Amino acid sequence: MSVTRAGEFGLIARVTARLGTGQATLLGPGDDAAVVHAPDARVVASTDVLVDGRHFRRDWASAVDVGHRAAAANLADIAAMGAVPTALLVALCMPPDLEAQWAEELADGLGAEAAKVGASVVGGDMSSSPTLTIAVTALGDLGGRDPVVRSGARAGDIVALAGRLGYAAAGYTVLSRGFRTPKVLVEAYRRPEVPYGAGPQAARLGATAMIDISDGLIADLGHVAAASRVGIDLLGSAFEIPAQMRDAAHALGVDPQTWVLGGGDDHAIAATFPEDLPLPSGWRRVGHVVHGAGVTVDGRAYKGPAGWDHFR
Amino acid sequence: MSVTRAGEFGLIARVTARLGTGQATLLGPGDDAAVVHAPDARVVASTDVLVDGRHFRRDWASAVDVGHRAAAANLADIAAMGAVPTALLVALCMPPDLEAQWAEELADGLGAEAAKVGASVVGGDMSSSPTLTIAVTALGDLGGRDPVVRSGARAGDIVALAGRLGYAAAGYTVLSRGFRTPKVLVEAYRRPEVPYGAGPQAARLGATAMIDISDGLIADLGHVAAASRVGIDLLGSAFEIPAQMRDAAHALGVDPQTWVLGGGDDHAIAATFPEDLPLPSGWRRVGHVVHGAGVTVDGRAYKGPAGWDHFR
Numbered sequence: 001m002s003v004t005r006a007g008e009f010g011l012i013a014r015v016t017a018r019l020g021t022g023q024a025t026l027l028g029p030g031d032d033a034a035v036v037h038a039p040d041a042r043v044v045a046s047t048d049v050l051v052d053g054r055h056f057r058r059d060w061a062s063a064v065d066v067g068h069r070a071a072a073a074n075l076a077d078i079a080a081m082g083a084v085p086t087a088l089l090v091a092l093c094m095p096p097d098l099e100a101q102w103a104e105e106l107a108d109g110l111g112a113e114a115a116k117v118g119a120s121v122v123g124g125d126m127s128s129s130p131t132l133t134i135a136v137t138a139l140g141d142l143g144g145r146d147p148v149v150r151s152g153a154r155a156g157d158i159v160a161l162a163g164r165l166g167y168a169a170a171g172y173t174v175l176s177r178g179f180r181t182p183k184v185l186v187e188a189y190r191r192p193e194v195p196y197g198a199g200p201q202a203a204r205l206g207a208t209a210m211i212d213i214s215d216g217l218i219a220d221l222g223h224v225a226a227a228s229r230v231g232i233d234l235l236g237s238a239f240e241i242p243a244q245m246r247d248a249a250h251a252l253g254v255d256p257q258t259w260v261l262g263g264g265d266d267h268a269i270a271a272t273f274p275e276d277l278p279l280p281s282g283w284r285r286v287g288h289v290v291h292g293a294g295v296t297v298d299g300r301a302y303k304g305p306a307g308w309d310h311f312r
Numbered sequence: 313m314s315v316t317r318a319g320e321f322g323l324i325a326r327v328t329a330r331l332g333t334g335q336a337t338l339l340g341p342g343d344d345a346a347v348v349h350a351p352d353a354r355v356v357a358s359t360d361v362l363v364d365g366r367h368f369r370r371d372w373a374s375a376v377d378v379g380h381r382a383a384a385a386n387l388a389d390i391a392a393m394g395a396v397p398t399a400l401l402v403a404l405c406m407p408p409d410l411e412a413q414w415a416e417e418l419a420d421g422l423g424a425e426a427a428k429v430g431a432s433v434v435g436g437d438m439s440s441s442p443t444l445t446i447a448v449t450a451l452g453d454l455g456g457r458d459p460v461v462r463s464g465a466r467a468g469d470i471v472a473l474a475g476r477l478g479y480a481a482a483g484y485t486v487l488s489r490g491f492r493t494p495k496v497l498v499e500a501y502r503r504p505e506v507p508y509g510a511g512p513q514a515a516r517l518g519a520t521a522m523i524d525i526s527d528g529l530i531a532d533l534g535h536v537a538a539a540s541r542v543g544i545d546l547l548g549s550a551f552e553i554p555a556q557m558r559d560a561a562h563a564l565g566v567d568p569q570t571w572v573l574g575g576g577d578d579h580a581i582a583a584t585f586p587e588d589l590p591l592p593s594g595w596r597r598v599g600h601v602v603h604g605a606g607v608t609v610d611g612r613a614y615k616g617p618a619g620w621d622h623f624r
Contacts (some may be wrong), residue, residue, distance in 0.1 A: 027368035033358035038350035049403035091447035135403035135447035
């Protein structure tokens with residue numbers, strides 16, 4: 001059955017019936033607006049949009065996968081402020097001939113990814129559109145902590161990373177060349193494994209700056225460097241290429257460093273910490289903050305593609 | 313200059329430079345997420361999406377107008393819960409050849425409409441897309457009040473209305489027939505005049521149920537009736553047709569009641585109140601809540617088009 005046949009209100013009923021209820025939900029879908037708990041009298045909020053053919057392809061990922069990715073992109077932004085996600089709102093634009101089941105399975109993926117952090121989908125909107133588009137807003141709670149912004153890095157800080165780099169970009173390249181394996185790379189592209197807990201953990205530890213790596217490590221650390229008016233020097237040796245990624249890169253004729261340093265979509269979290277701070281498990285040191293500007297690797301400019309401009 | 317030429321980060325800089333800062337903004341655009349004040353430890357949140365050619369037409373409304381409309385649709389949802397809007401987040405999908413100026417003027421409209429209630433745009437996302445799409449999320453504060461939901465109407469309550477009905481629908485019909493006047497109708501379609509303050513006012517007065525009229529009065533009161541398991545009977549005499557609307561309807565061969573009872577987009581607010589409650593200025597009585605189901609006019613079923621399914 002198409003979404004047109006299901007009708008707007010029918011489809012909303014079918015989708016909301018599949019959604020769970022997070023701990024912070026005071027009033028969920030079905031009214032003019034939702035009401036969400038904001039325990040410390042502040043709410044963290046971020047929006048990310050995914051466009052069919054640009055951020056995802058329906059022949060490369062299932063609706064459930066796309067739901068996971070759409071939720072992860074937003075939940076990672078909340079975590080990278082040092083906050084715990086509480087709720088998602090979803091605006092879904094669908095071609096009239098889209099199967100209603102696709103929308104339902106998208107909701108399954110959104111709900112399952114949100115449930116990983118105790119959150120849920122609390123509201124949304126649906127419309128017909130020639131272009132399948134998913135705009136997600138995530139809300140979160142800082143638990144009394146200061147938000148960890150991009151502008152707080154200081155020369156002498158260490159740069160640390162939680163989560164994986166390059167897997168999703170490698171999976172994207174694999175899929176774009178018409179392959180379906182290695183599975184670990186393709187799956188990483190379809191459903192990122194985001195270290196959500198690392199964000200609040202870093203905030204509690206005294207992180208001075210933090211960012212979600214969505215456009216690529218060099219590009220995103222470039223935002224931290226610019227906002228903090230510092231330079232960042234990465235240790236080339238900190239980015240060992242996993243064997244499967246190296247093999248895939250060799251087979252495809254790609255330099256795997258471009259995946260690791262320039263690829264987005266894994267939603268790793270990078271943070272800067274005072275130099276003397278011991279890093280907890282899950283975080284690894286990848287560089288340090290210096291006087292100056294821009295991002296270098298072992299003191300030298302990085303020559304590969306640095307990131308992603310969504311208009312080019 | 314096209315949005316492609318401006319580039320994602322260039323365009324974000326141009327747009328955010330034009331946005332104001334609302335009273336509730338603790339951290340605005342530029343980081344992974346925004347931080348917004350939520351004084352009573354709860355946040356009200358709602359999302360609405362506008363699709364080019366479906367919810368607006370660029371030859372019928374300026375970018376500033378579309379910004380006003382996109383913001384109004386969301387801010388009205390917050391008001392209809394009894395809350396005061398605090399912030400907007402905007403996901404903007406643009407064709408590569410769109411003029412960057414269009415996006416900037418859209419931001420002007422969004423910001424100006426938000427400023428009417430002391431709110432501002434605190435964050436967003438941009439992407440390229442074949443279909444110009446604007447997804448807006450609004451946040452709001454209940455000020456310690458209970459949210460006024462759709463399910464609280466009781467038989468014996470009165471039904472009251474704040475704001476205009478039928479103006480935007482009439483303006484839409486006028487424009488769709490190729491006319492540009494009467495100006496009052498066309499302008500109402502381009503920039504709805506939403507009675508934002510009436511929502512929190514009704515909540516303070518003890519409204520038992522409330523809803524934003526976005527799909528049409530009959531359709532939206534139908535949602536209240538269904539959620540509250542009651543019927544609603546409207547007074548036909550309460551919907552006097554203004555002279556300009558009557559003249560336009562006559563000239564176009566339309567029954568103006570279809571605009572007033574079936575037209576959306578004015579974002580009037582309807583609420584139910586206990587019977588003995590005197591209504592303050594700005595609210596007018598339009599019917600009452602009865603035992604039963606559905607919405608009637610003077611006790612009879614309404615035969616006109618009741619509302620809008622966004623897939624049909």
